[in-house]
Amino acid sequence: MKIVLNSIRFFVIIATALFATTVYAGGGNKNDKDGGQVSSAEEVKEYILHHVKDSHDFTLWSYTNDEGERKHVGFPLPIILWTSNGLVTFMSSEFHHNDDGHVVVEKKGLRFAKIHSKIYELEPGASEIKFDESHHATNAHKVLDFSITKSVFGIFLVGILMFIWFRGLARQYKKKKIPTGFARILEPLVLYVRDEIARPNIGEKHYRRFTGYLLTVFFFIWILNLLGLTPLGFNVTGQIAVTAALAVFTLIIYLFSGNKSFWGHILWMPGVPVLIRPILAVIELAGTLLIKPFSLLVRLFANISAGHIVVMSLIGIMITMKASMGAVGSTLLAFVLSFFITLIEVLVAFLQAFIFTMLSALFIGMAVEEHDHH
């Protein structure tokens, strides 16, 4: 019961944070692409591309009020920059949702502007950003950005959630044999990852060492995928940096747990003519160091991004087909199509988490497998 209470308390805190969100005015700029009223196919496209990228604000929705001002509902997130003058921090609300570099924030004698969700530092003396013909900033450069962006916020959220849930589960195992409450939902999932993914792929002898990592990766990806389907608008596992980091974890684990026979089969393949061995070593090294992690990271990234784009495009039918089908017809079509695609996406969310974990287990299994030579 306690874990349920803890989770409820956590959700209440999050919900309070969400509902205590401030309504803050944007630049009042009609061409502001950060939500608001979207009425043409180009704007739908731009809106989707904006959603797929990471953002420095947490905007739940936005609207244009009677005075023609753009209002955003959500909360600002901290921006943390490492610049030529050291650490600079401020809240993202100081940019007033401007995303084309026209709002300049001055901190520690430096000026900053935000263009397409990237923060630029203006050169000394410059007071506004100048663009060349291809829309590149000429008098500003990018800075090291350690901001708590929307994706980082999502990762923290899932981290805390998983810590509460699984600490509760572990604590219950210490006290008695059968977990109660919410932990009963988690137990079969944990056992599934252990018995269906870790044990058959890694082998009876070594699977215990790696089950912790596989469980973490599985639940992390799964919960984030499901969070991406909620209207909160997270797209964390669709960020290539996130999936790349996960793939690098798997790479490090199977490189450092690889045994002698694993490296022997890569560098000096037994059982083939000696002249072919160096060629095979090159191919095997490329496969182990590059192709395996690359396939892991691209699969997850592309699947989740594609899913988000498809769902949002189908919702966009509401706007693009309005002229030919009428408001009711286009909304109905958009609802039916996006509803069924979202159901498929729920399956894909699980499948991608499963596949990432399964392939990680397979690669680790290859590294620790013991060959008995006759």
Add this chain to the structure above:
Amino acid sequence: MTIPNLVGAGLIVIGAGIGLGKIGGSAMEGIARQPEATGKIQTAMIIIAALLEGLAFGALFLGQ
């Protein structure tokens, strides 16, 4: 996206479609012949499909 890119994306999708069709068809046949091995066949099928999908997505990604 330019026309060659789009043609390439089309070819990738055709190839991946043929591959997935063969995997799915063989798995179906295998399950029909040996229903008690359904779980094992499904797991193997998903792994192969995932590898194929990774290849197709990698090609699409590099072709962008």
